[in-house]
Amino acid sequence: MQKIQRKFGECSDRTFARFTTKMDGIDPETLLEWLQTGIGDERDLQLMALEQLCMLLLMADNIDRCFESCPPRTFIPALCKIFIDETAPDNVLEVTARAITYYLDVSNECTRRITQVDGAVKAICSRLAAAEMSDRSSKDLAEQCVKLLEHVCQRETMAVYDAGGINAMLNLVRVNGTQVHKDTMYSAMSVVTRLCGKMEPTDPELAKCAESLGALLEHEDAKVSESALRCFAALTDRFVRKMMDPAELATHSNLVEHLISIMAVSNDENSPATASANILSIVLSLLGNLCRGSSLITEKVLTSPNMIKGLKATLTNKEERVVTDGLRLCDLLLVLLCEGRSALPLTCVVSGDYNGGSGAERVHRQLIDAIRQKDLSALVDAIESGQVDVNFADDVGQSLTNWASAFGSIEMVQYLCDKGADVNKGHKSSSLHYAACFGRPDDTVLIQDSSDSG
The missing domain is CATH 1.25.40 (Serine Threonine Protein Phosphatase 5, Tetratricopeptide repeat)
Structure with missing residues (x-):
């Protein structure tokens, strides 16, 4: 501590003491001020401020009070600007990424604070792509960037996609997967899966992405x-929705x-x-x-x-x-x-009762495929266009809500309930039964509420 104080003689003793001696009540203004340093020897001061912020966020017993003293609206932009600083060393950036991740651990609402800083997500992806696994600090930074981007991707998928996140993640797993922790590798693939759901068939990076994914199919x-x-x-699914050939x-x-x-x-x-x-x-x-x-x-x-x-x-x-x-x-x-x-398009309007026609069978197969793949758009299109009734039941008496509560998403169940689907229509068992059997507590509450209101 004395070394740092000597190095920053221009800082008053009062300012330095205010920051370093009050662990139970760190002065937020001073903490923010020191986070915004970083020129030359001031990196040590900045690093110490980052470590203190991480400790404060990690050990806080009252996170609301912590957010009041170190509000995300001012601290997250300051942290993002450290990432944008091209001169910032890896060890400083690793602690910066950790601090932002701690904010997101508490509230994913903080994600928008990151995307509001121009170039922040791009800078994080760039640092990940440029990481050298042979260097410990660079490797630690890469792993922390993956965790951070995984958080961001949950709320702002397109921001990560536009910043080149998919290639950065694929390169990490394909080239350096054996040098990072397994949970980092799994997190990276989780991000890639989300980003693939946003990739357009005309994206110039598609060929490179497909090649990398093809190699990972054989991963040990x-x-x-x-x-x-x-x-x-x-x-x-993106190709199918756009009516394009996925060859x-x-x-x-x-x-x-x-x-x-x-x-x-x-x-x-x-x-x-x-x-x-x-x-x-x-x-x-x-x-x-x-x-x-x-x-x-x-x-x-x-x-x-x-x-x-x-x-x-x-x-x-x-x-x-x-x-x-x-x-x-x-x-x-x-x-x-x-x-x-030509026989593949849906051309038949299906009533609530199964009529046994070949067209109805195709409608049913495609709808079940859509539910299994959690393709809400396909389900909505089929019902809104009149191709199938919301109370459609197959040849063994399973309703759409039965299928959705067992294999679909909660958004599908919500949509069917909102459209007036009878959750008790299944001939063999109710949708509530299937949701319970398949371990879907949120679905059971939703179905129960719908049944009670009906």
Whole structure:
């Protein structure tokens, strides 16, 4: 402490003492003032102020009082400006990222304070992309940047996307994944999955992204390869919504071959590559969406030497859900072969009771796929356009609310309830029962409220 005081002789003893001796009541104005230093030797002062702020946020027993003394509206912009400072060293930036993360840990509402500072998110992504894993300070900074961007992405996904976050994250996992902690790698893939849901099919970075994700499909860590699979599902959904051919995704990766190989060993208990029922459902749904959108991919699937083996393994799986999804894929391929691609669009208006027609079956299959993929837009479009009734029930008596409460999102359940869906319509059991069985407490409360009000 004496060293720092000697180094900053221009600071009055009163100012220095006010900051350094009152641990239980740090002066916020002085703390903010020292955060805004950083020229030359003042970095030591800035670093000490950052450490004090982190300690204050981390150890506060009354966070409301802490936010009053160190309000996000003034402190977060000051912290962001440290990131924008190109001369700031890695050790200072790591503590800065940690301080911002502590703010976001308490309240994600603080995210907008970051995005309001021009260039802040871009600076964070740039520092992540430029990190050198051989240097301890740079590595620590990279890991803290991932945690910070994961927080930001929850509220401001497009800000991270526009700042080049997807390439920074993919590069970290693909090139330096073995040098960072596993939770950092998982957080990075979580961010990539969110960002893939925002990527436009015309994005010039798509080819590079698909290539990286294709490599990660073969990653030795199962969670990373699963995340890559979900990324491809999100990208394919973007193509389908835009009515564009997703063949480019397969062109720059081994996607189709990988999906079929997962199917081929899906019933082999001795294979270490055997996937869970959830993964197989993603694989079958993704393969179906790729075939719906691309004749080139359909041909590639049908001519694959492993496809028959894959279908056989899928259709003989012990999990009924996998068999059902496999049958849907077979049906889709048969429709494409026998009726052509023109038979795929939804053209039938379905009433609340199942009428057994082939058009109704296709509507139902596509709606269930949309619910499983948590595609709210597809569900809303089908109902708002009159293609399906909100109280539609399938051939075994399962209503849309039953499916949504078991496999969909809470937004889907909310939408169906708002549209007047009968939550007790299921012939076998109620939507409340399914929500409870599948461990969805928020859905159960929502359904119960809807039932009581009805």
